[in-house]
Amino acid sequence: MMRERIIFDRAVVDFQTDQGPLRVVDDVSFTINEGEFVSIVGPSGCGKTTMMNMVAGFVRPTSGQVLLDGTPITGPGQDRGVIFQEYGVFPWLTVEQNILFGMKLQKSRVPQTERESLKDRYLQLMGLGDFAKAFPRTLSGGMRQRLAIARAYATRPDFLLMDEPFGALDSQTRSNMQNLLLDVLQREGKTVMLITHSVDEAIYLSSKIFVVTARPARIKEIIEVPFGYPRHEELHDDSRFVSLKARLRGLVMEEYEAQQRLSIKEV
Amino acid sequence: MPTPVQVALKFKELLFSGRLLLDMLMSTQRVFFGVICGIALAVPVGFLIGWYKDARTFLDPLINFFRALPPIALIPLVIVYFGIDEPAKIIILFYASFFAGVIVMYEGVAQISPIFIKVARTLGATEWEIFAKVIVPLTTPHILTALRVALGVAWATLVASELVAAQQGLGALIQSAGSFFQIDVIYVGIISIGAIALTMDLALRALTRRLIRWQERVESQ
Numbered sequence: 001m002m003r004e005r006i007i008f009d010r011a012v013v014d015f016q017t018d019q020g021p022l023r024v025v026d027d028v029s030f031t032i033n034e035g036e037f038v039s040i041v042g043p044s045g046c047g048k049t050t051m052m053n054m055v056a057g058f059v060r061p062t063s064g065q066v067l068l069d070g071t072p073i074t075g076p077g078q079d080r081g082v083i084f085q086e087y088g089v090f091p092w093l094t095v096e097q098n099i100l101f102g103m104k105l106q107k108s109r110v111p112q113t114e115r116e117s118l119k120d121r122y123l124q125l126m127g128l129g130d131f132a133k134a135f136p137r138t139l140s141g142g143m144r145q146r147l148a149i150a151r152a153y154a155t156r157p158d159f160l161l162m163d164e165p166f167g168a169l170d171s172q173t174r175s176n177m178q179n180l181l182l183d184v185l186q187r188e189g190k191t192v193m194l195i196t197h198s199v200d201e202a203i204y205l206s207s208k209i210f211v212v213t214a215r216p217a218r219i220k221e222i223i224e225v226p227f228g229y230p231r232h233e234e235l236h237d238d239s240r241f242v243s244l245k246a247r248l249r250g251l252v253m254e255e256y257e258a259q260q261r262l263s264i265k266e267v
Numbered sequence: 268m269p270t271p272v273q274v275a276l277k278f279k280e281l282l283f284s285g286r287l288l289l290d291m292l293m294s295t296q297r298v299f300f301g302v303i304c305g306i307a308l309a310v311p312v313g314f315l316i317g318w319y320k321d322a323r324t325f326l327d328p329l330i331n332f333f334r335a336l337p338p339i340a341l342i343p344l345v346i347v348y349f350g351i352d353e354p355a356k357i358i359i360l361f362y363a364s365f366f367a368g369v370i371v372m373y374e375g376v377a378q379i380s381p382i383f384i385k386v387a388r389t390l391g392a393t394e395w396e397i398f399a400k401v402i403v404p405l406t407t408p409h410i411l412t413a414l415r416v417a418l419g420v421a422w423a424t425l426v427a428s429e430l431v432a433a434q435q436g437l438g439a440l441i442q443s444a445g446s447f448f449q450i451d452v453i454y455v456g457i458i459s460i461g462a463i464a465l466t467m468d469l470a471l472r473a474l475t476r477r478l479i480r481w482q483e484r485v486e487s488q
Contacts, residue, residue: 056389057388057389058385058388075388076388076389076391077391078390078391080389082385082386084382084385086382088382088383088385088386090383090386090401090404091481091482092404092405092479092481093404093481101387101390101400102390102391105390105392105393105396106391106393106396107391107393108391135480135481136481137481137482148386151390152389152390155390155391
């Protein structure tokens with residue numbers, strides 16, 4: 001039996017709006033086990049980011065609870081590294097200062113003596129070695145996201161939470177980043193929660209996929225991905241991959257259309 | 268009308284008599300203190316308004332009200348409340364600098380992207396660390412811009428501030444020259460103000476480049 005690490009227990013989130021409360025997440029229950037790579041797939045605007053924000057510690061459930069190793073989450077922490085679509089690399093710090101940022105904070109879990117070597121390790125691992133002293137403005141989008149991942153990894157989190165991390169990248173860079181991520185995870189296992197609307201990305205990366213409904217987000221279906229790790233590009237051509245992708249796309253499209261109707265109603 | 272050569276000769280004459288240097292010193296000193304005090308207040312107030320929406324709703328109309336008042340119109344009041352000594356002149360410059368600076372500050376602070384704060388939180392930063400390590404570096408460029416704008420406005424207000432019984436200063440020089448119709452002296456005063464303002468601005472720009480090397484700037488071709 002795998003260790004249960006993140007538990008959603010009948011979690012509900014209502015946002016206060018001018019028209020009264022709006023239910024964004026509705027009665028969601030699921031478990032993420034140690035070492036799993038879970039993708040949450042659903043139409044944009046459905047509330048999947050809110051689900052991640054609960055784990056990250058930015059949003060508290062209106063009712064029900066979200067548990068981390070058995071304890072309700074009350075705020076952000078270094079045990080959970082978060083990667084955002086808009087990178088959020090600090091423009092006023094050089095590449096290496098960005099990586100050191102989290103390690104140098106009061107609550108740092110990395111002892112002083114290990115910081116430099118850890119920084120160098122992630123500079124190399126993310127292919128940023130030649131840019132250590134550069135400011136982020138000189139980096140491409142893909143490199144900025146690699147820097148964001150290096151910075152999140154440097155604080156040694158147990159969990160990696162990613163919200164559409166590769167959404168802003170071109171398809172070639174995106175595919176490179178996916179392989180890099182798989183590679184890094186292969187070396188240093190983490191429990192991962194990935195928010196994406198890319199069906200292909202979800203299957204290629206994860207061990208388990210939660211399909212969520214149009215708003216309010218509920219779990220529509222849980223899919224176990226039948227492939228082990230390590231994975232390589234050829235997996236995309238595997239017939240099981242292709243048919244799983246078709247099935248998953250069908251599920252997501254239904255919800256995408258439901259979400260469209262929802263948005264039209266609001267206008 | 269004096270020719271440029273006459274103006275240049277006058278400039279030389281006033282410079283060597285020592286009068287012009289004293290005027291420059293007095294005016295620069297007033298502008299300096301006015302701007303320093305104005306920005307010292309504009310930074311925290313601008314920060315407050317930019318950061319807290321509630322403070323903005325309340326203070327924004329108030330600031331726009333006072334900002335619209337021309338400093339010259341306030342001179343009689345300043346004389347009533349502060350007399351005619353040095354503080355009265357500096358207060359007018361302080362007034363002009365503060366309102367110019369506070370707008371720049373709060374527009375700048377309001378534009379700080381929340382993503383950086385969010386990221387810092389996920390990396391484990393405390394509230395104080397977020398302030399010291401994220402907000403301060405992000406605000407520095409706006410403080411420097413506020414300083415530059417305030418300096419410009421303060422020099423522009425100088426002549427008005429020296430209407431308050433000033434014996435020395437470039438504004439006083441221009442005014443007394445005006446009453447005696449010494450056009451060449453007026454030009455000397457105007458050129459001096461422009462030159463000092465320009466020098467200060469160039470110095471500030473150089474400082475800005477040093478302090479915020481990281482900023483993305485659109486370089487002109």
